[in-house]
Amino acid sequence: MDWSSVGSWIKENAGTGASLVGSLLTGNVPGAVAAGVSLVSGATGTDDPDKAMQQLQGNPDALVKLKELAYRNEDSIRRHIEEMERLKLEDAQARHRTTQETIRAGDVAEDSFVRRTRPGQSWVSLFAALAYVFVNDQPDVMILGALLTLPWAYAGLRQVGKGVDSVAGAMKARRAGGKP
Known part of the structure; x- marks a missing residue:
């Protein structure tokens, strides 16, 4: 199991607050993923995704602790999510720009x-x-x-x-x- 799977489970099952942590774990920005891993590790006491998932699924206190950590770090989590979205948009713009430049280059070749x-x-x-x-x-x-x-x-x-x-x-x- 990987952290992305843990993040998907958190987004679907943890409810408000902690679902933002799930968004961090399912992203592709290393700093955001690391922040999500840190929050889940703090709530579950482990940095192994399999053990963390077991803790979250079997121990309601771990989920409550994750929600508490998410509320305390909400500003930081939102900044990471904004950064992930900004990078995704910049990537889409760069792909579009490259496509347009390729087309224009072909038109004047x-x-x-x-x-x-x-x-x-x-x-x-x-x-x-x-x-x-x-x-x-x-x-x-x-x-x-x-x-x-x-x-x-x-x-x-x-x-x-x-x-x-x-x-x-x-x-x-x-x-x-x-x-x-």
């Missing part, structure tokens, strides 16, 4: 094959979708969606929900007499 691959794939996929619709009396929506994925992505439609939400909002505003 010296090599014409590299520069034309993405748009070429999109056009071929669009023509395949059109052919599929005209050849089949009842085209399968899943297949059509798969064929249209590349053209939609190339055109900038990365998330259908955003487009649907903005259209729905514009329609609602128009019905209310406001500007879309």
Whole structure:
């Protein structure tokens, strides 16, 4: 057993207060995990995850002590959780930035094959979708969606929900007499 499993159990079973300790243990920031291990060790008297789990499950006093420690250290726990969330968001932003830089680099590449691959794939996929619709009396929506994925992505439609939400909002505003 590992500390992440102990953290999951704490989040599901320990109730308010101690569930924040579970969040520390299930995170991926070493300092936050260490803080969670320290709190659980202080409540159970062991730094072995298996023994700590046994103590938490079988000894109600250990769970009460963990809750007390969590309340005393609530500010510190919240700072660790905020740090974990900040790092997760920064990682997502970095991935997005890298993706965008890769796309832009391909669009201005010296090599014409590299520069034309993405748009070429999109056009071929669009023509395949059109052919599929005209050849089949009842085209399968899943297949059509798969064929249209590349053209939609190339055109900038990365998330259908955003487009649907903005259209729905514009329609609602128009019905209310406001500007879309």
